Amino acid sequence: MSVMEQPGTTSRIVPVRSLDVAAVRRDFPILNMRVHGHPLVYLDNAATSQKPRQVIEALTRYYTSQNANIHRGVHYLSETATAEHEEARERLRRFINAAQAREIIFVRGATEAINLVAQTWGRTHVKAGDEILVTHLEHHANIVPWQMLCEQTGARLRVAPINDAGELIMEEFERLLNPRTRLVSVTFVSNALGTINPVSDMIALAHSRGIPVLVDGAQAVPHMRIDVQELGCDFFVFSGHKMCGPTGVGVLYGKAARLEAMPPYQGGGDMIRSVSFEKTIYNDIPFKFEAGTPDIGGAIALGVAAEYLQRLGMDLIADYEHDLLEYATRALRAVDRVRIVGNAARKASVISFVVDGVHPHDIGTILDQEGIAIRTGHHCAQPVIERLGYDATARASLAFYNTREEIDALVAGLRRVVEVFG
Ligand code: PMP
Numbered sequence: 168m169s170v171m172e173q174p175g176t177t178s179r180i181v182p183v184r185s186l187d188v189a190a191v192r193r194d195f196p197i198l199n200m201r202v203h204g205h206p207l208v209y210l211d212n213a214a215t216s217q218k219p220r221q222v223i224e225a226l227t228r229y230y231t232s233q234n235a236n237i238h239r240g241v242h243y244l245s246e247t248a249t250a251e252h253e254e255a256r257e258r259l260r261r262f263i264n265a266a267q268a269r270e271i272i273f274v275r276g277a278t279e280a281i282n283l284v285a286q287t288w289g290r291t292h293v294k295a296g297d298e299i300l301v302t303h304l305e306h307h308a309n310i311v312p313w314q315m316l317c318e319q320t321g322a323r324l325r326v327a328p329i330n331d332a333g334e335l336i337m338e339e340f341e342r343l344l345n346p347r348t349r350l351v352s353v354t355f356v357s358n359a360l361g362t363i364n365p366v367s368d369m370i371a372l373a374h375s376r377g378i379p380v381l382v383d384g385a386q387a388v389p390h391m392r393i394d395v396q397e398l399g400c401d402f403f404v405f406s407g408h409k410m411c412g413p414t415g416v417g418v419l420y421g422k423a424a425r426l427e428a429m430p431p432y433q434g435g436g437d438m439i440r441s442v443s444f445e446k447t448i449y450n451d452i453p454f455k456f457e458a459g460t461p462d463i464g465g466a467i468a469l470g471v472a473a474e475y476l477q478r479l480g481m482d483l484i485a486d487y488e489h490d491l492l493e494y495a496t497r498a499l500r501a502v503d504r505v506r507i508v509g510n511a512a513r514k515a516s517v518i519s520f521v522v523d524g525v526h527p528h529d530i531g532t533i534l535d536q537e538g539i540a541i542r543t544g545h546h547c548a549q550p551v552i553e554r555l556g557y558d559a560t561a562r563a564s565l566a567f568y569n570t571r572e573e574i575d576a577l578v579a580g581l582r583r584v585v586e587v588f589g
Pocket residue numbers: 213214275276277278279306308309354356357358383385386406547
């Protein structure tokens with residue numbers, strides 16, 4: 168903890184909180200591992216984050232003392248599991264500041280959430296000749312479901328272009344909004360480049376023309392405070408496993424009125440109020456969209472993850488990661504033959520790069536021998552990587568538990584890569 172003089176005062180000392188990273192790291196058992204004889208340096212957080220023991224313990228607690236199916240039983244365990252599951256929904260509501268817990272739908276992850284919106288909202292609102300607008304920065308999960316919807320309806324997918332730095336060209340985005348545009352679906356943060364899109368401005372522009380907006384928050388929720396009411400977006404989706412929660416569970420947020428007006432996605436148990444062969448009456452939201460037995464323990468553990476991040480403080484996490492990203496960017500720029508791909512003015516926690524004359528997979532393999540985990544390839548975002556002139560890059564993606572020492576290890580590893588391929 169450090170202290171700073173409050174500007175404009177002479178006597179008051181105001182404490183400035185900062186992240187205690189050494190203490191945070193003790194929460195993550197996997198960070199003590201050694202890989203190929205070296206301390207693990209985990210820089211693949213955009214693919215999935217590591218989990219703190221609080222989340223691991225929540226899963227163990229669920230399966231050792233709470234396991235039962237929810238919403239249907241009158242016995243103790245079922246009531247406990249139901250209460251914990253609904254408490255998790257409330258925690259996720261708080262995490263993104265949704266107005267109501269029933270606006271939080273548990274799904275498998277961002278991918279399923281986008282498919283759900285495409286196949287329910289999309290199938291009822293989109294027809295031949297209509298347009299869905301995305302950007303050139305999207306993950307495949309925010310491209311392919313819309314292409315499928317377009318195939319089914321005869322609608323057209325439009326793509327807002329980016330510049331060579333990997334930033335959306337706002338004038339072009341605005342130009343593409345037209346009376347045929349039914350939905351804007353945009354990533355908050357690019358998983359391939361780290362670019363932060365100006366989603367507030369994009370939402371304002373779309374809403375001024377009466378066009379709803381889906382925000383893909385998969386790469387935003389681990390790195391910054393999210394307030395869906397302040398954003399005003401109609402839908403917001405994210406995956407638990409990128410924000411210290413388990414795999415297989417995530418969230419679709421939708422404004423209550425929109426969700427209520429949408430048909431269900433899958434049919435089955437729990438999503439109905441009554442069933443007969445003549446007529447089935449659907450349940451209210453959120454249950455209308457949660458057919459079948461969900462990942463109960465996963466949702467509970469995701470609630471714990473959300474609370475864990477909030478206790479650390481999303482603003483402190485954002486500040487710390489911003490500083491680490493700047494440090495890493497400077498350090499990588501100083502390495503001979505390394506070129507950073509994607510140099511947007513506003514970025515979060517991702518550095519894509521290439522080393523001249525070395526295939527990204529070889530970079531990844533050599534770094535792995537040093538215990539350093541990065542990702543190589545097109546990062547499920549082929550169009551943006553190709554737009555910037557590559558078919559693959561290496562990507563280091565940071566989390567709040569990473570340190571400058573780990574960045575130094577990455578840089579030393581890259582110097583070895585350059586040596587090996589000298
Ligand atoms: N959108 C973005 C921006 C992502 O980074 C990812 C995961 N890489 C997804 C969507 C899909 O997430 P999931 O695979 O967890 O459904």
